[in-house]
Amino acid sequence: MAVKITFTKFDFAWTLAGFSLYFADVGTDLWVAAVYFNDNEFTRFALVLAVILLSALVLQSFSWSWYQYDREILQQRDNSEIQHSHYQSCGSRCSWLCVLHIFQLGMPVRFCKALLLGYKAAFKQGDTETAIYALTDLSMLRLFEAFLEAAPQLILQTFILLQSKDSDFIQYGSVIVSFMSISWATLDYYAALKRSLPNPNLTCGFPYVFYFLYKLLTISATILTITLLATLHILAVAAYLLLLWSVMMVYVVRQKTAFCKSKCQEIIYRMVIGIILIFTFFNIKGQKIRWALILYYIFKVFKTIVIIILCWILKGSSLDKGNDLSISISIMLALIIGIVCVVMYYRCFHPQVYSKAATDEDCNNSHTESQLPAPQDEVDGFLPQNSTVTPNNVGENRDVIHSSVSQSQNVNSRIMYCLTE
Structure with a gap:
């Protein structure tokens, strides 16, 4: 239907x-x-x-x-x-x-x-x-x-506010608006992806709340971690970001993405995804990568703890540590609560939970063999083994992704390529 x-x-x-x-x-x-x-x-x-x-x-x-x-x-x-x-x-x-x-x-x-x-x-x-x-x-x-x-502006303005005794109100306004902009963008992207799914039950508000908190808190922890490292030394931040971005780029290149038609544009796309991966997890090719997400956040927790300990050790016993204690506590709380939110989301509010319930109900009320397709998401996205979705073969894959959506629908190929976020 x-x-x-x-x-x-x-x-x-x-x-x-x-x-x-x-x-x-x-x-x-x-x-x-x-x-x-x-x-x-x-x-x-x-x-x-x-x-x-x-x-x-x-x-x-x-x-x-x-x-x-x-x-x-x-x-x-x-x-x-x-x-x-x-x-x-x-x-x-x-x-x-x-x-x-x-x-x-x-x-x-x-x-x-x-x-x-x-x-x-x-x-x-x-x-x-x-x-x-x-x-x-x-x-x-x-x-x-x-x-x-x-995100870069947020890191820069937060660092300047910590270092400056006299701050203009617009600097605080820029930090607040940047936080809101990042949070809104991630939630809006999530909403756009779910809007592309055929299951109407995905309009429930709780998945959006937990997904929003998960992204907001984990991204905030990353930004505060980088800011804390910046209070140690600017070159330390540059070296850290360059090293982390290089690691993420290796992962992105190994995925062999084909999002763009031109090679130059594809390189830029991969560089952008490498930057996004510094702050939050992003499923690049719409594959089932539950373990990639788990390893990503294990690595995030590890490097966050290392940076906090490193900052405190290198600053020695100096009493002039400013807001380091409050920042460190905020980082760990945000990261822990954010990880709890992502676990709750995938345990209780993941689209497959609704898909399974809807499929069971459909089987109980109908004698047909048709079933709702399992929605795809950041972790549990999947495509049939012999199917690929790229901007060049969107027309042939309309049935794969939107099998229960009207065939007259013009589906956006770019959102289809990333439909598992």
């Missing part, structure tokens, strides 16, 4: 809140940069601005390449019965979209488009599939932005 996918007023409000938070995040960071420049703190000004610009360049490159890919799909489907308005807009507005991306306006354009499509779908019974398609791309870009821009 096909499951009707809807786009509600709550979904529209959620998108609007994400739009506001994104601009608040970028706006406060630019404000902080202006304050540093006005105070002749040119090093801090350069660091803040460099993070913003680097993140913007990466996001624009992904956004533009995705528009180009969608345009190619349109050209390949000239004789198809399916004509998606998202593809049509990509083909007819290519020139001005290129100009907007050059001027770093790709993200605002995507937000405005998503809000317009979402408003029509929620209030005027517009094309729901088109709205969800636009939102999934936006969710992935927001996730990239959270770890390329918000």
Whole structure:
């Protein structure tokens, strides 16, 4: 039985809140940069601005390449019965979209488009599939932005606040907004992935709460750990991040990802995923990797304890340790509670729990052999043995991923590739 996918007023409000938070995040960071420049703190000004610009360049490159890919799909489907308005807009507005991306306006354009499509779908019974398609791309870009821009800014601003006696209110505002931006981006990405699943029971609020706490607390522990290490020495942080990123890149390269069509874009994608893995676990290829998640957090706990002990030993018996004790306690509490939340999530609120219950109910009430497909997730995602899902064979794999969704649905290939997060 096909499951009707809807786009509600709550979904529209959620998108609007994400739009506001994104601009608040970028706006406060630019404000902080202006304050540093006005105070002749040119090093801090350069660091803040460099993070913003680097993140913007990466996001624009992904956004533009995705528009180009969608345009190619349109050209390949000239004789198809399916004509998606998202593809049509990509083909007819290519020139001005290129100009907007050059001027770093790709993200605002995507937000405005998503809000317009979402408003029509929620209030005027517009094309729901088109709205969800636009939102999934936006969710992935927001996730990239959270770890390329918000997380580094959060580390930088937290470190500056710990080292400065006189702080401007906008610095505290930047820290708060960055925390909210990261948390919202991870939860929005989770919601976008679950929205792509055919099981309507996944709308329960408790999975979102536990998933949100799991991500928020574990990411916060990582950020505070890096900040604590920075109070020891800046070079120690640079060496630590470079070493950790190198380890994560080895893991990413060994996965042999094929997310992007061009080799250059694929390299950038792998580098971005390597950065994300510094802060939180991310399933790269949609495989069943329960042990990878377990080993990841065992390693995270180990290196966190080592860094805390190392910082205290190297600082010796100095009484001038500032907020080290409170930071250390906060790190361990956040990490422990975060791990408890992820265990609770996968034990009690994992999508397969709902899938099994729904399948049992379906078997009791029907004599047919049809069953709901087991939803995929960050750990227990799976595909049939002989099936692969890449941006190049999305059409052939529609039945694999969305077997109970209406076949007229235009599924976003990029969210399909990462559907197990």
